[in-house]
Amino acid sequence: MAALEKPARKLEAQPLYARVKGALVERLISGQWKPGAMLPSEFAIAAELGVSQGTVRKSLDEMTAQGLLVRRQGKGTFVAEAADTEILFRFYRLTRDEDEGRTATRFPDSRYLAQFQNTANEEERRIFNLPHSAKVWRIDRTRHDGAQTLLWERITLPCTLFEGLSETTELPNNVYRFYAKNFGHIVSHVNEKLKAVALREDIAPHLGLEKGTPVLEVDRRAIALDGQTIEWRVSLCRSDVQHYRNVLR
Amino acid sequence: MAALEKPARKLEAQPLYARVKGALVERLISGQWKPGAMLPSEFAIAAELGVSQGTVRKSLDEMTAQGLLVRRQGKGTFVAEAADTEILFRFYRLTRDEDEGRTATRFPDSRYLAQFQNTANEEERRIFNLPHSAKVWRIDRTRHDGAQTLLWERITLPCTLFEGLSETTELPNNVYRFYAKNFGHIVSHVNEKLKAVALREDIAPHLGLEKGTPVLEVDRRAIALDGQTIEWRVSLCRSDVQHYRNVLR
DNA sequence: CAGTGGTCTAGACCACACA
DNA sequence: GTGTGGTCTAGACCACTGG
Numbered sequence: 001m002a003a004l005e006k007p008a009r010k011l012e013a014q015p016l017y018a019r020v021k022g023a024l025v026e027r028l029i030s031g032q033w034k035p036g037a038m039l040p041s042e043f044a045i046a047a048e049l050g051v052s053q054g055t056v057r058k059s060l061d062e063m064t065a066q067g068l069l070v071r072r073q074g075k076g077t078f079v080a081e082a083a084d085t086e087i088l089f090r091f092y093r094l095t096r097d098e099d100e101g102r103t104a105t106r107f108p109d110s111r112y113l114a115q116f117q118n119t120a121n122e123e124e125r126r127i128f129n130l131p132h133s134a135k136v137w138r139i140d141r142t143r144h145d146g147a148q149t150l151l152w153e154r155i156t157l158p159c160t161l162f163e164g165l166s167e168t169t170e171l172p173n174n175v176y177r178f179y180a181k182n183f184g185h186i187v188s189h190v191n192e193k194l195k196a197v198a199l200r201e202d203i204a205p206h207l208g209l210e211k212g213t214p215v216l217e218v219d220r221r222a223i224a225l226d227g228q229t230i231e232w233r234v235s236l237c238r239s240d241v242q243h244y245r246n247v248l249r
Numbered sequence: 250m251a252a253l254e255k256p257a258r259k260l261e262a263q264p265l266y267a268r269v270k271g272a273l274v275e276r277l278i279s280g281q282w283k284p285g286a287m288l289p290s291e292f293a294i295a296a297e298l299g300v301s302q303g304t305v306r307k308s309l310d311e312m313t314a315q316g317l318l319v320r321r322q323g324k325g326t327f328v329a330e331a332a333d334t335e336i337l338f339r340f341y342r343l344t345r346d347e348d349e350g351r352t353a354t355r356f357p358d359s360r361y362l363a364q365f366q367n368t369a370n371e372e373e374r375r376i377f378n379l380p381h382s383a384k385v386w387r388i389d390r391t392r393h394d395g396a397q398t399l400l401w402e403r404i405t406l407p408c409t410l411f412e413g414l415s416e417t418t419e420l421p422n423n424v425y426r427f428y429a430k431n432f433g434h435i436v437s438h439v440n441e442k443l444k445a446v447a448l449r450e451d452i453a454p455h456l457g458l459e460k461g462t463p464v465l466e467v468d469r470r471a472i473a474l475d476g477q478t479i480e481w482r483v484s485l486c487r488s489d490v491q492h493y494r495n496v497l498r
Numbered sequence: 499c500a501g502t503g504g505t506c507t508a509g510a511c512c513a514c515a516c517a
Numbered sequence: 518g519t520g521t522g523g524t525c526t527a528g529a530c531c532a533c534t535g536g
Contacts, residue, residue: 015524041502052526057503065314067498073503074533091497192495196445196463196488214445214463239445246441246495248340249316264505290521301507306522322522323514 016051021059023049028068028079028186029225035180039069039077066188068225081177091176091190093244094150094237108143108150113206115139115167117159127221127232128158135159139171142206150242152206153235161185161230176222179231185224187231193219194244199236207238215239265300270308272298277317277328277435278474284429288318288326315437317474330426340425340439342493343399343486357392357399362455364388364416366408376470376481377407384408388420391455399491401455402484410434410479425471428480434473436480442468443493448485456487464488 014022024045027033039045042060046053060077063069067090071077120128120136128136139155155175157165162183172178179185194216201211209215216239222231237244263271273294276282288294291309295302309326312318316339320326369377369385377385388404404424406414411432421427428434443465450460458464465488471480486493 017524043502054527055525058524060503071503072534074501074535076502076534093497189496189498192497194443194465194493194495196465196486198463214447216443216445216465237445244443246443247438248342248441249438266505292521303508304506307505309522320522321515323516323520325515325521 017055017058017062020045020049020051020056021062024059024063025068025225031184033079035079035081035177035186037079039079041076068186068188081180091187093246094242095245096145096242108145110141110143110171110173112170113140113142115169117167120158124156124158124232127156128229130158130160137162137165141171148241149207149238151235151237152203153233156232157230161228175231185228185230187222188225190220190222195219196239197236203236207236209238209240213240216244218244266304266307266311269294269298269300269305270311273308273312274317274474280433282328283433284328284330284426284435286328287324288328290325317435317437330429340436342495343491344494345394345491357394359390359392359420359422361419362389362391364418366416369407373405373407373481376405377478379407379409386411386414390420397490398456398487400484400486401452402482405481406479410477424480434477434479436471437474439469439471444468445488446485452485456485458487458489462489465493467493 024039033039039060040048042053042056046056049056060069060071064071064077068080069077070080116138117135118138120130120134124130124136125132125134128134130136135158137155137157137159139157140152141155142149142152144150155171159165162179164182176187179187196214197217199207199209199211199213199215204211204213207213207215216235216237218233218235218237220231220233220235221229222233224230273288282288288309289297291302291305295305298305309318309320313320313326317329318326319329365387366384367387369379369383373379373385374381374383377383379385384407386404386406386408388406389401390404391398391401393399404420408414411428413431425436428436445463446466448456448458448460448462448464453460453462456462456464465484465486467482467484467486469480469482469484470478471482473479
């Protein structure tokens with residue numbers, strides 16, 4: 001890749017470090033730099049793009065703050081793998097009531113109830129911006145801590161974005177890492193919508209609670225680096241033994 | 250204030266910009282720089298502390314990212330007032346269902362039900378780390394959008410931290426700004442714990458719902474810059490017309 | 499040891515606000 | 518114009534990693 005092009009007029013240009021960052025994010029989106037890969041050194045990137053090392057550093061620092069990169073002194077800069085405990089729990093906010101205070105230390109395992117392709121309904125088409133008669137995967141599962149069921153959820157994925165998924169592939173614990181590794185979709189952020197709802201009759205047996213019990217409904221959309229919604233998930237969470245924790249800064 | 254002291258050994262020292270930041274945060278905590286005040290210029294701070302302007306900039310950038318400061322090109326650097334819409338909504342996560350997508354544009358008004366001093370119970374003493382027989386303020390109120398009640402909440406404040414509050418002072422819409430301006434407590438972050446619960450009988454009339462209806466319970470602790478918990482708030486939120494939104498990055 | 503990221507400095511120039 | 522923050526560069530030195 002050659003040096004960055006100069007913008008026509010200085011006035012309407014983004015700062016140089018922002019354009020450098022854009023060029024680097026492009027390489028993540030395109031898959032040129034895959035999760036876990038080591039980036040060239042700051043000086044190498046600077047020389048390649050024709051800017052100073054300090055400018056490259058500012059771009060890398062921002063990307064690190066966003067969680068796209070991991071920097072290790074003395075070793076290098078790497079594409080984030082979403083592998084560390086911290087990143088694993090980045091999107092997992094439920095905590096057992098008795099674990100209050102510390103970060104969740106247990107990660108529940110999954111039990112699969114159903115996994116099949118369907119024609120997308122209107123809501124799914126709207127969420128994923130799909131044409132008529134497009135197909136989606138629907139995956140129903142429960143999550144447990146030991147013998148206790150903590151939540152039921154349905155994960156919806158557009159088939160076009162997940163070619164090669166089959167009815168027997170089990171999602172691993174860290175699904176977002178799985179999406180990145182196998183399908184090249186890097187999640188940049190997720191939007192969640194929380195409500196308290198009365199437990200539906202068809203879900204009640206799965207959670208071992210009476211129909212009508214208040215449960216926490218979490219409606220989540222995962223957004224990829226390119227802005228596309230790649231996953232829709234609705235979770236119904238027992239609220240008597242766990243809570244959703246959040247820190248606002 | 251004189252130049253920063255050199256640490257005994259370089260090895261165990263924090264980076265210079267971190268110590269600069271610490272020194273500046275001290276001035277916020279001590280009230281030397283009050284909300285809304287303009288800070289000296291980068292060069293002035295640098296000269297005073299005996300470091301370079303770039304080092305001061307790095308400290309100021311971090312504090313800006315934390316929301317402690319607001320920087321305006323051409324004007325100066327100011328202590329954040331929690332006055333802008335964005336900051337006003339930083340801690341307000343409830344959105345009317347029909348407003349989905351955009352940031353909340355309406356901020357509900359309040360109706361006060363009760364406001365009185367009490368001896369702290371065991372839970373309150375634990376939360377605020379108070380001695381026996383310490384006193385707390387308890388403020389009960391509802392919040393509305395037009396004729397519709399959206400939530401009931403109880404705010405608990407330790408009397409020692411809020412000297413001068415009376416039974417007739419109404420909290421303004423932006424309470425955290427009020428705390429900063431009148432009592433010098435700058436909120437650095439809040440911890441929230443969410444659950445779905447069945448509506449209690451004594452609260453039901455306030456929300457205009459049946460006893461037992463699922464409502465969203467938000468348990469919030471506000472933490473000041475010095476690490477002290479300064480406010481405990483439990484909100485019971487109608488979940489049929491609004492939701493709690495969250496973005497995880 | 500060489501190579502990496504982390505910190506710090508000094509100085510230049512630009513864009514914006516306001517008198 | 519002057520003073521502010523915003524960007525960019527060049528170069529120095531430190532701390533960490535691994536051969």
